[in-house]
Amino acid sequence: MIELKAGNFTLPVMRLLGTDLDGLGEELAAKVEAGAGFFQHAPVVIDLSSLPEDSGEVPFPLLVGLMRGHGMIPVGVRGGNPAQHEAAAAMELAVLADPRRSQSRPRTVPRSVPPAATHTGPGRLLTHPIRSGQRVYARGGDLVVMAAVSSGAEILADGHIHVYAPLRGRALAGVKGDATARIFCRDLQAELVSVAGYYRISENIGADLRGRAVQVFLEGRELRMQTL
Amino acid sequence: MARIIVVTSGKGGVGKTTTSASIAMGLARRGHRTAVIDFDVGLRNLDLVMGCERRVVYDFVNVINQEANLNQALIRDKREDNLFILPASQTRDKEALTKEGVGRVLDELAQSFDYVVCDSPAGIEHGATMAMYYADDAIVVTNPEVSSVRDSDRMLGILASKSRRAERGDEPIREYLLLSRYSPERVARGEMLSVDDVKDILALDLLGVIPESQSVLSASNAGVPVILDEASDAGRAYADLVGRYLGEDLPHRFLEAQKKGLLSRLFGG
Ligand SMILES: Nc1ncnc2c1ncn2[C@@H]1O[C@H](COP(=O)(O)OP(=O)(O)OP(=O)(O)O)[C@@H](O)[C@H]1O
Ligand SMILES: [Mg+2]
Numbered sequence: 110m111i112e113l114k115a116g117n118f119t120l121p122v123m124r125l126l127g128t129d130l131d132g133l134g135e136e137l138a139a140k141v142e143a144g145a146g147f148f149q150h151a152p153v154v155i156d157l158s159s160l161p162e163d164s165g166e167v168p169f170p171l172l173v174g175l176m177r178g179h180g181m182i183p184v185g186v187r188g189g190n191p192a193q194h195e196a197a198a199a200m201e202l203a204v205l206a207d208p209r210r211s212q213s214r215p216r217t218v219p220r221s222v223p224p225a226a227t228h229t230g231p232g233r234l235l236t237h238p239i240r241s242g243q244r245v246y247a248r249g250g251d252l253v254v255m256a257a258v259s260s261g262a263e264i265l266a267d268g269h270i271h272v273y274a275p276l277r278g279r280a281l282a283g284v285k286g287d288a289t290a291r292i293f294c295r296d297l298q299a300e301l302v303s304v305a306g307y308y309r310i311s312e313n314i315g316a317d318l319r320g321r322a323v324q325v326f327l328e329g330r331e332l333r334m335q336t337l
Numbered sequence: 338m339a340r341i342i343v344v345t346s347g348k349g350g351v352g353k354t355t356t357s358a359s360i361a362m363g364l365a366r367r368g369h370r371t372a373v374i375d376f377d378v379g380l381r382n383l384d385l386v387m388g389c390e391r392r393v394v395y396d397f398v399n400v401i402n403q404e405a406n407l408n409q410a411l412i413r414d415k416r417e418d419n420l421f422i423l424p425a426s427q428t429r430d431k432e433a434l435t436k437e438g439v440g441r442v443l444d445e446l447a448q449s450f451d452y453v454v455c456d457s458p459a460g461i462e463h464g465a466t467m468a469m470y471y472a473d474d475a476i477v478v479t480n481p482e483v484s485s486v487r488d489s490d491r492m493l494g495i496l497a498s499k500s501r502r503a504e505r506g507d508e509p510i511r512e513y514l515l516l517s518r519y520s521p522e523r524v525a526r527g528e529m530l531s532v533d534d535v536k537d538i539l540a541l542d543l544l545g546v547i548p549e550s551q552s553v554l555s556a557s558n559a560g561v562p563v564i565l566d567e568a569s570d571a572g573r574a575y576a577d578l579v580g581r582y583l584g585e586d587l588p589h590r591f592l593e594a595q596k597k598g599l600l601s602r603l604f605g606g
Contacts, residue, residue, distance in 0.1 A: 237497070238493075238539075238540045239494075240490050240491060240493045240494030240497065241487060241490040241491040241494060242491045242494045242495070243494040243497075243498075256540060257538075257540050259490045259494075259538070260487065260490075261487065261490070261491065262494070274540075275537075277538075
């Protein structure tokens, strides 16, 4: 039925220069526009070798979401360190060998990713507000927030996210690629919601959902939002 | 042991110095030995609002650098024996405030005072982080505008993580919201956020609402903390606020637009 053979392909490479993705959306839009269709459904490799040594973790879920949103198909990473490879693999990106770097530079100890709470139990419960500029990650489980998540704040979980107060910031569930993860919130005013890298920004969230109790989940490759 | 209060904000010009001066004066008048420190190194102006600018010999940085001792640098208020001002230097740069040096001065003040009020510069630069680091209580001054509220939210996040209390895992800094330059008329016209809007966004205890008032400018031009102007709305609002800080249950005033009579409407009263 099948035959396995080696093949050579030339793929576009997107070199990542920093991990702050704030302006990336616009930059991608400009590049894609300039490429006039070239990037539509194009497999793209993410090159990590130009990232500064001390740059933090790469927000792959967001990055992959952004790239998909612009019609690219991110297929793998090149360069980078083991921690980054692990994070990339979690998003089902292949780690491609880099021929130029077989003699790799001395590896720094992989920085343990997001600073806040590491957690392995059933989930993480927060009762205080998450303020603009703060970032909370529930590793390996769900995140339950009993207070408001401010605009400019970011909450992430490997599992589900529940917010029992206004959600005004960004919420990313299933950040390691769990497509069954969901976001539940009592009052949706989010700047961005994402499940397993599929995201939607506030501009694309219908007015009928704003201020309502909503759940966000993946159905196939489509992010769905429903009132509860 | 003194309680250390930082008066802080994300955005500049929202009323921190005005507030620091009035709170310090209010606490002192109620019999608490109080010191107020100007952390705005390079932009001296607490001494002007307190009306002691002509009596400055040594300043905060001199004390940090051990070029003067605290007793030499503290200026006793002429109106209130319980109140002392530690002015900022106009000439040094902000890096002069070291964590170790600030800690030493605050420790020494804490021995003999009940309250130490720290007038912070705006934002999250060095001077501001030094002013908040040792705080027990934080008063976050906010104007009823979206950008000011957003910045306050950010300050609250930083307060929760970048303080001695946070680093030691002690009980967190107590946070209070002060809404300043509030104009009920402009709120009614939809030009400003209302008290409820701001409370809703920041989810914080409201310590007080200070109305926008001409008396603030006149008072600070005269070197008088506005809390001493008992005829003015702003002065009375600050007096209430001090009472609330000390645990009194006082209703918020000056939240509604004044119904103007025909005469005052005609003559713009
Ligand atoms: N309630 C008020 N009504 C009217 N004017 C006010 C009020 N509060 C403060 N002001 C005015 O606003 C200006 C800034 O006040 P102030 O110096 O207290 O702010 P600040 O937050 O300390 O500023 P900075 O960030 O520069 O240190 C001053 O001119 C002051 O007189
Ligand atoms: Mg000031």
